[in-house]
Amino acid sequence: MSDRAARTFDVLVVGGGNAALCAAMTARRAAAKVLLLEASPEAFRGGNSRHTRDIRYLHDRSTDYLTGAYPEDEFWDDLFRVTGGETNERLAGLTIRESADLGEWMARHGIRWQRPLHGTLHLSRTNAFFLGGGKALVNAYYDTARRLGVQLAYDSEVRELDIREGRFLSAVVGREGESREIRAKTVILASGGFEANIPWLKEYWGEAADNFAIRGTPYNQGRVLRQLLDHGARPVGNPREFHAIAVDARGPKFDGGIVTRLDTIPFGIAVNEHARRFYDEGEDLWPKRYAIWGGLIARQPDQIAFSILDSKVMERFMPSVFPAIPAHSVRELALALKLAPTALEATVAEFNRSVRPGPYDPSGLDGCRTEGLEPPKSHWALRLDVPPFYAYPLRPGITFTYLGVTVDERARVVMQDDRPAQNVFAAGEIMAGNVLGRGYLAGFGLTIGSVFGRIAGREAARCAVA
Numbered sequence: 476m477s478d479r480a481a482r483t484f485d486v487l488v489v490g491g492g493n494a495a496l497c498a499a500m501t502a503r504r505a506a507a508k509v510l511l512l513e514a515s516p517e518a519f520r521g522g523n524s525r526h527t528r529d530i531r532y533l534h535d536r537s538t539d540y541l542t543g544a545y546p547e548d549e550f551w552d553d554l555f556r557v558t559g560g561e562t563n564e565r566l567a568g569l570t571i572r573e574s575a576d577l578g579e580w581m582a583r584h585g586i587r588w589q590r591p592l593h594g595t596l597h598l599s600r601t602n603a604f605f606l607g608g609g610k611a612l613v614n615a616y617y618d619t620a621r622r623l624g625v626q627l628a629y630d631s632e633v634r635e636l637d638i639r640e641g642r643f644l645s646a647v648v649g650r651e652g653e654s655r656e657i658r659a660k661t662v663i664l665a666s667g668g669f670e671a672n673i674p675w676l677k678e679y680w681g682e683a684a685d686n687f688a689i690r691g692t693p694y695n696q697g698r699v700l701r702q703l704l705d706h707g708a709r710p711v712g713n714p715r716e717f718h719a720i721a722v723d724a725r726g727p728k729f730d731g732g733i734v735t736r737l738d739t740i741p742f743g744i745a746v747n748e749h750a751r752r753f754y755d756e757g758e759d760l761w762p763k764r765y766a767i768w769g770g771l772i773a774r775q776p777d778q779i780a781f782s783i784l785d786s787k788v789m790e791r792f793m794p795s796v797f798p799a800i801p802a803h804s805v806r807e808l809a810l811a812l813k814l815a816p817t818a819l820e821a822t823v824a825e826f827n828r829s830v831r832p833g834p835y836d837p838s839g840l841d842g843c844r845t846e847g848l849e850p851p852k853s854h855w856a857l858r859l860d861v862p863p864f865y866a867y868p869l870r871p872g873i874t875f876t877y878l879g880v881t882v883d884e885r886a887r888v889v890m891q892d893d894r895p896a897q898n899v900f901a902a903g904e905i906m907a908g909n910v911l912g913r914g915y916l917a918g919f920g921l922t923i924g925s926v927f928g929r930i931a932g933r934e935a936a937r938c939a940v941a
Contacts, residue, residue: 670875746819757853795867885934
């Protein structure tokens, strides 16, 4: 670090995940001298990108890896539906349009694709899956970045940014117990949100934050985000909201990743610790609605819920890494879950009475629904009547926070005076709130990071040589 500290780089990239790597590779291809700082040790490099497995992008035809076209108007409709219109339409449109070549671009940078997945995830047409998952993606990008000449530094946490009147001058970086100042002509901040910073979450959620699981890296402490905001960057996104899903409550506090995710909810009912249902489990196709369940559970007593199933659906979903909790009766299941047996029996009985059978089709929106039940179950409503019965305990698992910094079409950070910073750029989760005001689309976080990472890399390199 000491010899690097004496040099001035063209582009300093802060962060080590997908957005940072896309930015670093793009800037390096533009002949810029690039240093990438990753706060984690090398073995845990990649941030939340280590836990990804697919990406959503615009395409006009089927391929070996996608089963059909995903046109711009449908992409727009999907995004508008999950955000409820809480999106910067200019930046959202840019993200969608600029995603069209991602499949080819990613392959050129080392990504290998796998054949389309089939089943209840409903993603084979809209999303492409990379072979080996997020760890393979991260490894491929790091290998490509290294071969391109990007300089890499691990265990390197940015502790302070020197930004004066919207212009970046240097960063103070901690490594191996020492601090170094690194100067660069431009900086790209792609260091994620603050979801792993429990005290910061408690500012908005109070003691409930102690019950949240953090699906990704424990290194997303939000220090760079806080620095940016303190230096006058204009915030974007609701600080209390986050992209969170239902995860197995038995999983780890941090870094559980995809294996603790639970896709069971559409196949049964979800109840809180009072054994009461609290939302429509069959509202829409799972990739469009799964991301609301983390927030729903976060608002339940003690931030806990339970997915209740019977035997006839147990082979229809991707199971958790933890086994389901079995029981021969609903009463026995309630006792195993420490729920009031009479309350759970009443909830299941009421649900069963309300089911109106129809053609059951877990691959699409079907005709199985409830009638006269509040909340309803709009699709995939099957009676819970075939023992053994099963349950999974659920916690809110946060992927990333929505609070971030405002950017423009060139990925420049916008300051409080509405002017873009001169040489400060951002990409990935730290600016995703511009496009995702709320809600989520499966694979879309990686899309935002890839698109704005490439834009930031291109624009930073251009700024550095101007």
